[in-house]
Amino acid sequence: MKAHVALGFLTGTALALAARKNLIVDTDLFSDVDDVGALLIAATSPHVTLLAVNVNYPSTFSALAASAILAHYGHCGVPVGIRRPLANVTFFDSWSYELGEYASKVAFHWSGGSLPWGHAEEAWDPVALYRKVLAEAEDATVTIASIGFLENLSGLLNSTSDSYSNLNGRELVARKVSELVIMGGSYPFGREFNFWGSNASITAHVVSTWEGRMVFVGDEVGKHVKSGGRLMSEGPNSDPVRMAYIYHSYCTPRPSWDPLTVSYAISGLTDLFEFGNEYGYNHIEIDGANRWIWDKGVRNQFFLRLAVDEETAAAELDRLFLRGAFTTPLLIPNITVN
Numbered sequence: 001m002k003a004h005v006a007l008g009f010l011t012g013t014a015l016a017l018a019a020r021k022n023l024i025v026d027t028d029l030f031s032d033v034d035d036v037g038a039l040l041i042a043a044t045s046p047h048v049t050l051l052a053v054n055v056n057y058p059s060t061f062s063a064l065a066a067s068a069i070l071a072h073y074g075h076c077g078v079p080v081g082i083r084r085p086l087a088n089v090t091f092f093d094s095w096s097y098e099l100g101e102y103a104s105k106v107a108f109h110w111s112g113g114s115l116p117w118g119h120a121e122e123a124w125d126p127v128a129l130y131r132k133v134l135a136e137a138e139d140a141t142v143t144i145a146s147i148g149f150l151e152n153l154s155g156l157l158n159s160t161s162d163s164y165s166n167l168n169g170r171e172l173v174a175r176k177v178s179e180l181v182i183m184g185g186s187y188p189f190g191r192e193f194n195f196w197g198s199n200a201s202i203t204a205h206v207v208s209t210w211e212g213r214m215v216f217v218g219d220e221v222g223k224h225v226k227s228g229g230r231l232m233s234e235g236p237n238s239d240p241v242r243m244a245y246i247y248h249s250y251c252t253p254r255p256s257w258d259p260l261t262v263s264y265a266i267s268g269l270t271d272l273f274e275f276g277n278e279y280g281y282n283h284i285e286i287d288g289a290n291r292w293i294w295d296k297g298v299r300n301q302f303f304l305r306l307a308v309d310e311e312t313a314a315a316e317l318d319r320l321f322l323r324g325a326f327t328t329p330l331l332i333p334n335i336t337v338n
């Protein structure tokens, strides 16, 4: 009898785990707060096994805040990598003089996880972390959500065999990654910050070298989807992402580029999205502008469109934020069977 119960439980667990998606998030958590909204969704989704978080902005507080947020949602063991050299820099809004800084505050007040306050230097090298986690994953099971700059992914593509894998970066990606979802650019053409804001030639390197499936989420998809309002007004006081939104936007809902990108990375098109193309590929110009090339011979690249109005998309994100923030205590066991 006992054995049957145990077996039933294990089978249920195995099924729940099989249904989960292996996800790596590569974030520029620093200047805008939608990165931590995205992290909330990734860390609390019952459909995700979060393998790693890489940070592509080199502030110590970015790494510490990522670790603090992961720990709050019960993921003390999820490794965090960050691009070097690190500096103790904080965001200052010299663009519109209206947004606040949140990374250092969240890092200090919610200190925890693998990188508690003062321990940013212990973060992984992002390329080494990518290689370790990809080498350990089953073939063709990893989704990467890139919600910032592309330096770490460029470094991954350029990497050579090491103690984690005999494969070089491109071979490792081809073997392990099922989909790369990139927030960046504008579709079918335009010029957007994630592509030019750090280094346009690095962006061009990743987009032109990546051989697998790539899905792009342009500026226009998230710009007018304003989320975070309900999290700020109805969310639990103890939630670090709720406070990040308050520190950053003083209770005004924010555009939702990154949470929408992570939602697609986790759940696919669902009712929220549709593809804007059937074929073609993304071309990056020298100044970081991008342009869709309508080539019928290329069928592995797509750009997203919203399939619902902006209010509906925002309401869905607000629902995911609140669900994640309120179910946190249930995540305390390392494995949850939903």
Ligand SMILES: *[C@@H]1O[C@H](CO)[C@@H](O)[C@H](O)[C@H]1NC(C)=O
Pocket (backbone or CB within 6 Å): 074, 075, 076, 332, 333, 334
């Ligand atoms: C996960 O399990 C380990 C080993 O049983 C335990 O030490 C750790 O505290 C658990 N993590 C959480 C978040 O409960």
Ligand SMILES: *[C@@H]1O[C@H](CO)[C@@H](O)[C@H](O)[C@H]1NC(C)=O
Pocket (backbone or CB within 6 Å): 060, 086, 087, 088, 118
């Ligand atoms: C950041 O500040 C802390 C505390 O003053 C210091 O220990 C650390 O070395 C600094 N880190 C960097 C990268 O400057």
Ligand SMILES: *[C@@H]1O[C@H](CO)[C@@H](O)[C@H](O)[C@H]1NC(C)=O
Pocket (backbone or CB within 6 Å): 151, 154, 155, 158, 201, 202, 205
């Ligand atoms: C990777 O190699 C490409 C091509 O040689 C180069 O343009 C790019 O800057 C390299 N990436 C990094 C992160 O050094």
Ligand SMILES: *[C@@H]1O[C@H](CO)[C@@H](O)[C@H](O)[C@H]1NC(C)=O
Pocket (backbone or CB within 6 Å): 198, 199, 200, 201, 202
């Ligand atoms: C962009 O990256 C390339 C290759 O790593 C480097 O040569 C170049 O100096 C970088 N440009 C900027 C503006 O940092």
Ligand SMILES: CC(=O)N[C@H]1CO[C@H](CO)[C@@H](O)[C@@H]1O
Pocket (backbone or CB within 6 Å): 083, 084, 085, 125, 126, 127, 128, 151, 152, 153, 155
């Ligand atoms: C620009 C930048 O810092 N890119 C880094 C991404 O990660 C690799 C490996 O850590 C570094 O070599 C790159 O310099």
